[in-house]
Amino acid sequence: MTQIPVIDPTVTPAWEALDDRADSFSPDLRSWFDADPNRAASWTRSAADLHVDLSKNLIDQGILKDLLALADQCGVFDLRDRMYSGEHINTTEDRAVLHTALRRPSTDTLIVDGQDAIADVHDVLAKVYDFAERVRSGQWVGITGKPVTTVVNIGIGGSDLGPVMAYEALKPFVAEGLECRFISNIDPTDAGETTKDLDPETTLVIVASKTFTTLETITNAKVVREWFLSALRExxxxxxxxxxxxxxxxxxxxxxxxxxxxxxxxxxPNNAFGFWSWVGGRYSVDSAVGTSLAIAIGPESFAEFLEGFHAMDRHFAEAAPQDNVPLLMGLLNVWYSNFLGADTHAVLPYSQYLHRFPAYLQQLTMESNGKSVRRDGCHTTYDTGEVFWGEPGTNGQHAFYQLIHQGTRLIPADFIAFANPTWPLRDTQAGSDMHELFLSNFFAQTKALAFGKTADEVREEGNPEDLVSARVFTGNRPTTSIMAASLTPKILGELIALYEHITFVEGAIWGLDSFDQWGVELGKVLAKQILPAIEGDGEALAAQDSSTRGLIEFYRTNRH
Structure with a gap:
């Protein structure tokens, strides 16, 4: 097993320096911008095709210096290089962590555990692409000779969240006459609603499970198989x-x-597309797990999707620390979480197509870093992980932005937007471009969060004194603005990889194994033990605690 040093970040000089800064920290974004006309330019970075403005974050050059020193003292760069080279940095499972290999060009070579990982990846990619082309062209036909019009992907966790998020994000690139649907929840409603109006003769089902033993996935697959065969027999x-x-x-x-x-x-088995133990589920959308997406958008667009990932991988590997966007954003998250008391992090895409992106990031970030034990088996003495959440703008503005603007909690937020809309519609009566109206909200929200509104400004608007305090916005609410020209397969790949590497940076600082997920196992084990009690096994029921037993008894009494 690979031995990787684990450094307690709290004993590093950089952590102590940041702790001292936080004790006396009094951010004032208004005065910072007034004092430095070049603040926006000096805190804006490019990462592949992404334009990233960090200037509205609660950071100055002294804090940046200490954060970069923290990354160095905690071995972030060494761990990054070990990951890229294929060392077994997933220590609890003794595995390499090679999602970055999924998007490297075929001309590369990387020998891991005696296998050329890059060659293996491209062998599977070629098989996926060939299959996708046969389905898209109508060459692949069903039992009655009809081409496929609907692809149903059955998976859970990374085998669902990634494909459905990417499919929704890239709908403008989906071939006409093709539709993808997704089943994940073991609640029978999911499979029932998804299949109720499908034609079995034109439906293709993809069952995504590495071991083909995932309870939810295999149960749903059996249910869909029964639906399919029953419909054909009818x-x-x-x-x-x-x-x-x-x-x-x-x-x-x-x-x-x-x-x-x-x-x-x-x-x-000839129609099974494999992947590897060094690919975690939440990092697998760019592997064969994305077969449904490859069918929907086609091999050419899927290749561009992979190019976006690779462009961000190269940026993370090659950019100087002070210009390295995933590094800087990961360090900012540590600054907010460990020194300024932030518990949550909002991701707010101003794109309806990205409506599933925050849900995707919830698994990526919280399954990776939702841990209290380090790689060396020691319990942490500091907070780890963040609660990631969000909804698309402008919907969120009329829901939870109130808490971000005027609540008592510090909630750092990432705003994501695109210069060009997919649907360039106009409000003809008002004569306005809807996308410009949309983006005016994107720009306004980060401005309002940063600079707020003072009591004097509220009074100048003519508000009565008894309402002044309620209408004050304190400002100094940190945001990062991420923009790109358009939402394309390549840009989506860049965005996903950006957050993969942000998550890596945080986990490296905290000394965590960000690539295992033992926390999801206990509930699965207990569910199998409890099922006999639900089915009427008295001995199994008696073995339960009083709360579980009471809930099961209520269920059995009220089940029709």
Whole structure:
């Protein structure tokens, strides 16, 4: 097992310096901008095709110097290089962490555990691309000879959140006549609602589970298989065993490496697309897990998606620390979390297409860094992880922005927007461009959060004195503004990789293994133990605690 030094960040000189700064810290963004006309320019960076304005963050050059020193003293750069080279930095599972290999060019070579990881990646990519082209062209047909019009992806966690987020984000690039749907929740409502209006003859199902044993995924896959076969039988199709096998083989494929279990399910192992133990689920949308996306947007656009990831990977690996955007944003998050008392972080995309992006980031960040034990097995003595959340603007402005503007909690926020809309619509009566109206809100919100409104400014507006305090905005609410020309496959790849590396930086500072997820296991184990009690096993019911037993008894009494 790889031995990687773990440094308690709280004993570093940089942490002590930041602690001292925080004790006397009194941010004043208004005066900082007034005193430095070049503040915006000096705190704006480029990362691949992203324009990132950090100037409205609660940071000065002294804080930046100490944060960069903290990264150096905690071994962030060393750990980054170990990750890129394929060392086993996932120490609790003794695995390499190589999501960056999923988007490296085919001309590269990287030997990991005796295998050329890059060659393996491109072998699978070629298979995915070939399959995607056959589905898109109509060459791949179902049991009755009809082409596919709907792809249903069945997965959970990273096998769902990534594909559905990317599909929603890139809908303008989806081939006409193709639709993707997604099933993840074991609540039967999910599968029922998703399949109720589908034509089984034109439906392709992708079952995404590395081990092909994930309870929710395999249960949903069996339910969908039953729906599919029942619907065919009602039409006089798949009446015998041979035709049933043929129907499953033509309408079900897998993203898995467990070929024996894939075959047992009825899927042709030749139609299984593999990935590797060094790819965590929350980092896998750019692997074969993205097969549904590759079908929807096509291999050319999917390749551009991968190019975006790789561009950000190179930036993180090569940019100088003071210009390295993932590094700086990760360090800012540590500054807010560990020194200024922030517990949550909002991500606010001003793009309806990115409406699932905050949910995607919830898994990426909180499953990675929601831990209280370091890589060396020691418990942390400092806070780790942030609660990531958000909704698209402008919807959020009429919901939770009140708390960000005038609440008692410090909530750093990332605002994301694009210069060019997909739908350049106008309000013809008002004569205004809707996208410009939309972006005026994007610009206004970060300005209002940064600079607020003073009591004197409220009085100058003619407000009565008894309302002045309620209408004051303190400002000094930190934001980062991220912009790009348009939301394209490449830009989406850059955005995802940006947050992957931000998450890495935070985990490295905190000494965590950001690539395991033992916290999701206990509930799964207990669910299997509790199921017999729900089904009527008296002994299993008696073994439960009084609360669980009472809840099960209520369920059994009230289940029709």
């Amino acid at each position: 039409r006089g199709i798949a009446q015998d065993e041979a035709t049933t096998r043929e129907a499953i083989a033509k309408h079900f494929v897998a993203v898995s490496t467990a070929l024996d279990k894939v075959a047992e399910f009825g899927i042709d």
